[in-house]
Amino acid sequence: MLEVIPQLAFDDNYIWLLRWQGVAACVVVDPGDEGPVFAYCQEHDLQLSTILITHKHGDHTGGVAELKRRWPRAVVYGPAHEPVATVDRKLAAGDKLMLEALRLELEVMDVPGHTEGHIAYHGGNLLFCGDTLFAGGCGRVFSGSFEQLSDSLRQIASLPPETQVYCAHEYTLANLGFAKWVEPENPALLARIRQEQEKRARGLPTVPSSLALELATNPFLRTDQPVVIQAAEAWAGRTLSGHREVFKALRQWKDSDYD
Numbered sequence: 001m002l003e004v005i006p007q008l009a010f011d012d013n014y015i016w017l018l019r020w021q022g023v024a025a026c027v028v029v030d031p032g033d034e035g036p037v038f039a040y041c042q043e044h045d046l047q048l049s050t051i052l053i054t055h056k057h058g059d060h061t062g063g064v065a066e067l068k069r070r071w072p073r074a075v076v077y078g079p080a081h082e083p084v085a086t087v088d089r090k091l092a093a094g095d096k097l098m099l100e101a102l103r104l105e106l107e108v109m110d111v112p113g114h115t116e117g118h119i120a121y122h123g124g125n126l127l128f129c130g131d132t133l134f135a136g137g138c139g140r141v142f143s144g145s146f147e148q149l150s151d152s153l154r155q156i157a158s159l160p161p162e163t164q165v166y167c168a169h170e171y172t173l174a175n176l177g178f179a180k181w182v183e184p185e186n187p188a189l190l191a192r193i194r195q196e197q198e199k200r201a202r203g204l205p206t207v208p209s210s211l212a213l214e215l216a217t218n219p220f221l222r223t224d225q226p227v228v229i230q231a232a233e234a235w236a237g238r239t240l241s242g243h244r245e246v247f248k249a250l251r252q253w254k255d256s257d258y259d
């Protein structure tokens with residue numbers, strides 16, 4: 001059976017470690033720090049075979065060099081359209097990779113916006129989306145554009161609703177606080193806030209999330225909902241038309257007024 005295990009790094013990063021019970025080879029996604037991966041692999045007698053990178057930021061790539069030193073034959077996959085010096089095999093939309101040790105095939109999606117060349121990995125109902133979609137929110141626009149991020153989130157929204165969303169940070173409660181500014185009366189959102197608060201109180205991660213839950217509660221995936229459009233227009237002080245305009249207003253609203 002495939003297991004996907006969160007390794008907490010820094011304050012709020014998740015490095016996802018994928019393994020198949022009884023198989024010695026494992027895979028990690030976005031190892032910003034080598035420490036947690038070393039510790040887990042040592043404790044469970046695992047060898048790292050593959051590293052998957054979603055984008056260039058240091059909190060997602062900082063551990064790669066040390067991991068390669070320990071496991072020189074590990075193959076590092078990463079985005080073709082942005083600079084990550086440690087990547088062995090560059091990937092772009094439509095590329096497929098078969099992870100033999102996990103009996104899992106992943107397909108690459110181009111999801112620019114947070115950065116200019118951000119990619120995501122999708123397969124077997126799993127989505128590793130880095131800093132593009134978060135539970136209850138989305139990444140900030142750094143070296144990409146608002147239009148790109150809006151389009152990337154639309155692309156993710158069209159995946160099967162049962163898709164499990166493995167994002168790279170534990171930002172959920174803060175994100176849901178902003179979501180409540182946008183939709184103070186969304187019953188699914190209010191129920192989710194209670195559930196996620198309970199998980200955090202018990203020290204549990206709130207991720208993975210499901211795409212279905214995101215579609216019901218995450219304002220950045222709800223840019224076609226009248227209540228969300230109305231709230232974005234009220235903040236912007238003008239009429240907004242289309243996903244991109246509503247998305248940009250929401251993202252700027254959160255950046256300037258919330259956090």
Ligand code: ZN
Pocket residue numbers: 055057114131
């Ligand atoms: Zn990032």
Ligand code: FE
Pocket residue numbers: 057059060131168169
């Ligand atoms: Fe990050």
